[in-house]
Amino acid sequence: MGKKKQIIIENLEIKDAGAEGVSVGRHQDTVVFVPYAVPGDVVDVKAMKKRSYYHAQLMKIKVPSPHRVEPPCRHFGYCGGCKWQQMDYTTQLQYKQKQIVDSFIRIGKFPFPQLLPILASDNIYAYRNKIEYTFSPRRWVLEEEITQNETIDKRGLGFHIQGMFDRVLDIEKCHLHPDIGNKIRNTIKAYAIEHNLDFWDARDKTGFLRNLMMRFSTCGDLMLIVAFRTYNESAEKMMHFIHKQFPEINSLIYVVNEKDNDVITDLPVHLYAGKDHITEKMNDLQFKISPHAFFQTNPQQALKLYNTVKDFAQVQADELVYDLYTGTGTIALFVARDAKKVVGIEYIEPAVVDAFENAKNNNINNVDFIAGDIAKILNPAFVSTQGKPQIIISDPPRAGMHPDVITQILAIEPEKIVYVSCNPATQARDIAMLIHKYKVEKVQPVDMFPHTHHVENLVLLIKK
Incomplete structure (x- = not known):
């Protein structure tokens, strides 16, 4: 087969920003993905056809978008860490919120209410810990x-x-x-x-x-x-x-x-x-973070995230809570003082050791943490031993929840599920599996990673 030809597309108008941090235009009814462009730009690009779309390289900005700003980083364009540094922060937030809506409509195909306004980061630089x-x-x-x-x-x-x-x-x-x-x-x-x-x-x-x-x-x-x-x-x-x-x-x-x-x-x-x-x-909690332990990388935004989890869950004094993918127990400890008991499950053993120590250091005694594969641990025998929870909080990695975990949640039938996700696409997929028993009550995006396309999202699901 011959080498694919590159073509020059002139005066391409950038209309959207995609889920992977690239911007989007259209050429002769074909989608063109353009890294480092900004919606509103008019650009010349060098493009190569990839099946049903073009992947393009930005050559020249003919008309800059009103949302385009000068990136402060000298490494911008080479380093792939901040693909949206050339886009003003308000516009970044709009497209992050749109990413969630698009995922819920295209992938989830379930009804959901209007999103609450995204919680912007107070610091858009020097925020990573x-x-x-x-x-x-x-x-x-x-x-x-x-x-x-x-x-x-x-x-x-x-x-x-x-x-x-x-x-x-x-x-x-x-x-x-x-x-x-x-x-x-x-x-x-x-x-x-x-x-x-x-x-x-x-x-x-x-x-x-x-x-x-x-x-x-x-x-x-x-x-x-x-x-x-x-x-x-x-x-x-x-x-x-x-x-x-x-x-x-x-x-x-x-x-x-x-x-x-x-x-x-x-x-x-x-x-x-x-x-x-x-x-x-x-707040008034202290957390020990060991070298290998996971902890949210934007602590100021993490505080907003955890306070929102607490607000969504509205835990009562007689309620049992399961905290899936608990990490070092941050969310578990945030809600424990309002609960009868919180049981956290985490697959990284050192994180569980830290979770117990965090509970001890904060004088919180109504928590328990179990280390292991959640897909294997969360079963009828576990529920029989620990008790049936009224609330399940889940904060899985980007891949989302294992199908066996979702199956077990459906069998448990908690009154509320608070689903925290760093990947709207897998979150939408998982909620679609829960939706026949639950309705989406609230959706709250949180921007944990300014200048990237990544967004954290909280969903409150209520049993029908």
């Missing part, structure tokens, strides 16, 4: 660097280029986390280059500097995790340097990862200095 960076000797070289005819140092510390497992975009400044994180990352990279330390090559499986992960809390805690291929004398010297250079890091940890992939959640952590956790505070 967790960030991960990757070392690589094969960083992405920018076009302007190539034209300078100088020897290029290809060592980088940054984010993976989309679709390339062995390439990273070297980051100078990320606007999504506190600025101290930029100073730490740049200082460590400079130290590594000065001491000629080997950056991990994901293609050749060589080198020993692999990853950095930082976690921040609104209480002022800062955790740094350094992942090495092996822990040798050079690693020890580097950890000593970091400890002396950055006294504000009060949880300094390292991991030895001898695997080919970068996943460290299954590996033991080693405390080098300080505490083995950080602490986050929400």
Whole structure:
């Protein structure tokens, strides 16, 4: 087969923003997906036909949209993290809300009320409390660097280029986390280059500097995790340097990862200095966050999210609540003081350990947490032992709930279900399976991730 031809489409009017962060136009009744365009733009693009649509590259903005703004990040367009940074924040919120409506109509096909206005983020920059960076000797070289005819140092510390497992975009400044994180990352990279330390090559499986992960809390805690291929004398010297250079890091940890992939959640952590956790505070509750534990990455918005869960659930003193995918027990503890008892289920064991400790530290005694696969644990025997809940709260990962979990919820028939989701498409799919016994009472979007297409959504379902 011959190579597919690219065509130039001139004066394409951008009409919409799609679910994956790309904008949408139409050419001769065919959809054209254009990354980094903004609804209202008139653009020239280079497009390639992909079955029933075009995928295009933005070439020229003929008429800028009134919703287009100048992105503050120098890495915009190369880094795939903030695909909507060129769109004003009010417009971002509109399209996030539209994404939920579109998913419910197209995928769910169930009746639902008008959405409550999306809860905007108070901070649209420096809101993330967790960030991960990757070392690589094969960083992405920018076009302007190539034209300078100088020897290029290809060592980088940054984010993976989309679709390339062995390439990273070297980051100078990320606007999504506190600025101290930029100073730490740049200082460590400079130290590594000065001491000629080997950056991990994901293609050749060589080198020993692999990853950095930082976690921040609104209480002022800062955790740094350094992942090495092996822990040798050079690693020890580097950890000593970091400890002396950055006294504000009060949880300094390292991991030895001898695997080919970068996943460290299954590996033991080693405390080098300080505490083995950080602490986050929400309302009058305190939460311990261990290195591997999940915690919402935008804590200010998470507080709005949890308060909305509590408002939707309206838990009474005589009611039993199940909290599915409980994580470190944040939602469970938020509603526990109003309930008779809360039972949380979570598949990550260290998170359950943290959940028990969080309950103890907050003097909450009417909670229980069980570790294991929810699809297997949530069965008639479990309900017989724990009791039938009047309310089920579910906050699954992006893939949504397992069909067996939905089947069991339908068998339990709680009076209310509060469904928290970071993926409107899988949420719509799951609600469609529940809708013959439940009606959608309220829908509340929450923006946890400004400048991305991602949106969190809460749905209150009431038994018919």
